[in-house]
Amino acid sequence: MKAKITFVGSGNVATSLAHALDKAGHTIHQVISRNADNAKILASKFGAYYGDQPSEMYKDADFVILCVSDEAYYSVLEELPDGLRAIVCHTAGPVAMNVLEGYSGDYGVFYPLQSFRKEEVKDVMSVPFFVEGSSKQVKEKLHALADTISNKVSEVSSPEREKYHLSAVFANNFTNAMYAVADNYLADNGLDFNNLLPIIKETADRLKNGKPSQWQTGPAKRGDKAVIQKHLDMLDDDMLKAIYAQMSKFIEYNAQ
């Protein structure tokens, strides 16, 4: 199955998906972005048309993939031309499929559970894709499209996808914030965050071999009140003290 695909957006998600779909033999038909320069740059990689207004969209694509920020969805949807034959789908974790209802005959969700950077386009074959469709046929078409670029495609409802998104906030956003705490604390003390990279990698890699609760270590897990108190005393920042105390309480509670 070879499809003709239009992207709305030219950021990290659009860039990564366009490269993957192009490589899989699909035609990147048009790239539309409010930033005409970015639209042109991305479109030029695939010999695609470009434009800076959703109203300029050609009507002959098979799929229109919306890769815009959550806040931009409504203004883009309002400007879609009438008479699209495409399946219009969005790529957002926390956005329900039915925001697309009424704007397109066929619509759905084409959500990759990964964090992308346009500066470093990576293979998406092992990225989980969650698809959802306004009808069984639409869902099947989105599933088939995703199957051409990933071997981890599944059908996931909007409420389930929202739960995945919430869990990714913990496992990805909050985890990164913990890295930032460590980085800032070490930098403030003239020490080198790079020394933590091997243990960070090990902690992430280990999840392949068991549940995270099984690998929990550290003073809170051991119930080592003396080290916990020493660490709280070492932290000057009240917000960091609060995070340390809260996380230690959580780990101690779950260790019981």
Add this chain to the structure above:
Amino acid sequence: MKAKITFVGSGNVATSLAHALDKAGHTIHQVISRNADNAKILASKFGAYYGDQPSEMYKDADFVILCVSDEAYYSVLEELPDGLRAIVCHTAGPVAMNVLEGYSGDYGVFYPLQSFRKEEVKDVMSVPFFVEGSSKQVKEKLHALADTISNKVSEVSSPEREKYHLSAVFANNFTNAMYAVADNYLADNGLDFNNLLPIIKETADRLKNGKPSQWQTGPAKRGDKAVIQKHLDMLDDDMLKAIYAQMSKFIEYNAQ
């Protein structure tokens, strides 16, 4: 430099270091552990002597490496035989070097900043080793020993090592707890934590290319109050709500 090395302890750290030092051509001379079976198992891999009491330690080792839990240090130290010619060193992040003072003529620290599992012994060449010594000569000898198994050896004082340990609690222990939150939440909802593994790996890998604060994403970073409130409403557990609110506050504060 080929040394004769005695281990006290037979757990994750002792097992990993003994394999690395044996592979580098040193002699694993004796393994002492309160659990005689474990001592025997580990010693037998290297044709080493074993024992279950520190007082049974042979006096002709060049290094005695203590790999026991923080609480066990004092009882082990009290039982060390007199007249050791070895440099006695510990391997603990949060323990100051001077706990060893008075128990051995020469003493120091031989601390690998990594989390080990004896079930899966890995190469330690890229593991940061922090050494410290009771004299310049002792420090040099521990540095030379570490250099035979790692290319990331540095001299780090006890206060600095304690700061690294505190930062590793954030970057390793608390990060793992975040993974556990995600795992538990998904399991409670019949969803699959394995779908998060690619984004977890990406978040950890990305640190090679820049500071964690540079990679922060998510609703709190965007100041997306609607998604934050929706997530808080989706969480039933008060402790998880508190963690979510605390971390979002921290990210929003640092995004300013």
